[in-house]
Amino acid sequence: MDADPIVKVRDVSMRYENGTHALNAVTLDIPKGNLVTLLGPSGCGKTSLLKIIAGLLKPSSGEIRINDRVTHAPGPDRALVFQDFALMPWANMMRNVAFGLELRGVPRAERHRIAQKYISEVGLTGFEEKYPHELSGGMRQRAGLARALAVNADVLMMDEPFSSVDEQMRRKLQEDLLALLRVEKKTVIFVTHSIEEAVYLSDRIVLLSRHPGRVMRIVDTGIDHNAAPEDIRRDPRYLDTVDDIWTSLKGYLN
């Protein structure tokens, strides 16, 4: 349906060993350069779907295609940002950000040079020697984001990245993410349970229903993400889409 989907999810079902039926025949296209959000109530399998696309989980059936190649494992074309940051507490911020490159065998000087660029992009310059416990929640997630950017993957996958920081910091991080994506042209798959966050950030929202997770609706927001943050939040399309999605989801909460 789109000219250039970079990620194709085909008929993916997921049934865990304990019998939980997490996903049922999910088919999706992620257009290149878009920010696509998987949105739904808890238990809708959105994190499972993200992990399947990331190659961390094997689906019970169905397949994932990246750039039209079937994939079963993590690859250099995808990088993850974790809900709990997943920073190594024994490593300083620089080593954490450069860790993806370290695993790939990039020499120290080279990987630090690359990491430094992304550290400055996410606004953490000066904190390179700090350990994760010395950084605030927001700063930790910026480091997690810098680490994902540093491996220069085409697809950035973010699993509820801002859910463990407070509301004000979350808004700041959302605005900064949009600003960053104007510079780094990436395809982003974003998981959240916040409707406002989804509508504010996304070009396209995939609504998932639960038990088992199925694609309920796909909403293209049509919002211009180059606009100023306050303009986006006042855009009638933003407000209408939030309402619209809330109406769709409300029925599933009982």
Add this chain to the structure above:
Amino acid sequence: MLADVNQRAHVQVLGPELEQNALVDLPRVRSVGIIWWRILSFVLVFGAWEVAGRAPVSLAFPPFSAVAAALVGLTLDGELLRAYSDTLPPLLIGISLVSIGGVAAGIAMGLLRPVEWLFYPLLVVMQTAPMAAIIPLITQFYGVGAAAKVLAVVIVSMPLVVLNSYKGIRDTSTSLLEMCRSFMGSKWQEITKIILPSASAMIFAGLRLSISGGFIGIVLAELLITPTGIGDVISYNSSISHYAEMYAAIVSIVLLATFTLTLLQRLERRLFGAVPTFGQ
């Protein structure tokens, strides 16, 4: 397009939060006060001991000053040195065996299911069993020589090291493991760069426990099976009613154990200095 991205990439897009961590410099400020509290605690305990010893609670309970004098006496006439030259070698050998073998076994248990099934029940039994009851049995197989002492040390401290190392490996955060895999880390990288560093604090805690376990093992062995070394100094002086000397010998081993553990803790802090606790 690409050139444009690279050019603009150096522009700082995000701004840092301004919260700085104020906790970093606190411990140094506080530690000055802590020293005085510690000294006070020693003064109180030794003072109470002195008073109780002079009361006297029992003839077998000498005052602190007599014990301190006996400690100096035992040290000066070489008695303690002779005793520890019997006590320390088997302790060191036992601890070394446990440190190498126990850590290796614990790591293997944490990484490999079959090894876990093989060792886990045995270790749990070993850890819960009252070792003092088992130690006399050692004599039947290994006599009363140094080998028996080494074995006593190993039996008491081994489960602590193995179980701690095993738990340390198993407690590795799943999200860090997923992170490593998602950035295409190999199994070997996963072990060396994530699992072992994350387990190292627990492994070290196990080693520390093993040293206190080792001291328990060696003293039990010397009291129960082979009357040599510091255990002999304790039981001999008790049998001839030299209670000050007996207490002095006990104090000496307590001091030695405390000193060794403090040293290890220092080393640990040196190695992992900047990070207060792992895990979270």
